[in-house]
Amino acid sequence: MYIVVIGAGKIGYNLSRSLLRSEHEVMLVERSADRYDAVRRELGNMVTAGDGCDEETLMRAGTARADVFIATTGRDQDNLVSCQIAKHRFRATKTIALVNIPANVRLFEALGVDALVSSTDVILRRIEEELPVSSLVHLMSVRSANRQMVGIRIPSDAAVVGMSLGQVSLPADSLISFIVKRNGTLLPPDQDAILASDDEVVAVTTSDSEEILREALTGTM
């Protein structure tokens, strides 16, 4: 695939290197002259100097024939405008933007950027997974269904310990996918499956219901 990457910062630079290793054709666009010089020494003519919000620069980078266009700078306003130029001037098939400030996700979605990566969310989730105290972790988002896949660990003092799945009242928009027992075996979400302490319940839910679901499975009352 031919991939245009905007911004040779930590993310854009490392992303370009791994794309190149996977045998993709890459053009990296960098605005700062110093950074451009440094990266050019390693990547040669796979880097071009210029502003990713400038139509001329994007034309030079070959945006018109790009299969994927990715904006990775540290400024959300630049990433948005780059993607909009790529989409509306060069008919880019797939635009992906890095969103640095989580509150901006809504705006990017409203304006038709094809895929978003919210750096703060990604890092928060990785940290969450490593924290033993957190009873709910986000496993992945199912954007097409506007749902999250989450894992919830059942504490020993939870009211649901010893109950069957059918006895637990769950939010209507949440669906249990499977249960991971303490020894690693998987159970299908049958109504008569008995919940035990330290079970991990994997479910699909909405951001509105996630807290209700967590309370239902971990609450002590």
Next chain:
Amino acid sequence: MYVLVMGSGEIGALVATSLWQEGHLVSVIDTSLENLRRLPKGLQENAILGDGVQEENLRRAGAEDTDAFVAVSSEDIDNIFAAQMASHVFQVGRVVCRIDDPALCQLYSELGLDAVSGAEALSGLIFQAVNG
């Protein structure tokens, strides 16, 4: 009418002052305290120090209740971002955006933004003056 103006440079200050003198309720948001201090006293009372590209700052400036949003800072990209946020996140009815770069101005006009290019407006006036 309640109007929120982003940018308090020469253009922003002029736009805000004229609207205010016409009797509109006007707030100005700018990242530079120095710029805000140059506004007329009555306008300084509603001035907000902060970056208009941040949703929380626009909210703090009353973007949810504003009738019009005018993005006229000297940064095209910031103006474009804030203007789109005003119309798509805060559903502001009337949004005007200064975009000096002619190519960007053209693109965002096509995308439905009310874009004004300072360079184009000025060169148009000069062209008229030369032609007599």
